[in-house]
Amino acid sequence: MENADSLIWISGATEGIGLGLSRNIPYADARVINLSRRAHPAIESVPLDLAEPESWATVEAHFRSTLAGFRGRRAIFIQNAHLKGLTGFAGEVPVEDYARDITANMTAPIRLGEAFLRAVIDSGFGGEAGLVMMSSASARSPYEGQSVYCAGKAALEMWVRVVRRELAQRGRDHIWVTAVRPGFVDTGLTRHVAAMADRDYPVASMLRGQIERGEGVMDVDTAARHIWAALPTDRSLLLFGEQVQVDRGSAT
Structure with missing residues (x-):
């Protein structure tokens, strides 16, 4: 769809919330691009491995080349992908696994978000971004x-708060940035962590019980529709179905 009115990138659009987002896009004329290690069976895909910085450069190049000639109404990037394989207790897991988790799930999201913003700014795109x-x-x-x-x-949400202030400082009113806490959504990642041993993830049994009871759990399509309905936004954080959690290890 070279002449699409909307340009939408979704990382991890092959499963979970990303899949729900990809099949509930509210724009009729949209070019949708999956960024993932796996190709999407129905939409355009660009390879992305969160743990491999070389692939981040490939995605950044795709942002730049696609935005360079884009004359549509809006361009949106949803950084949704997450590398499964949570680490367990610090100091108890293999150092290479911990390092991979940091690269994929701390560094990559912020790096990809910045790459998108840089591509938008450098391209001179004047529509909604x-x-x-x-x-x-x-x-x-x-x-x-x-x-x-x-x-x-936590770092990602602070990054969003700072970047929103920076964009406002520069008068880039056509660019919005937000973080989303989607609430309890029944995804492969949710079930992955719920299946962990309680010794390594003490709330796993609570998650398993909640999934079994269907208590406050959304399916991916419902979650996706809520998210799309809230965009664009003038808020730095969107909350959906979040429950209050108690910090058992702190008195403050």
């Missing part, structure tokens, strides 16, 4: 066994 960074309640709740995941999401 939006960046959605998928976050989690883990950004504010310290879950044992998820030190990298929690730290990465």
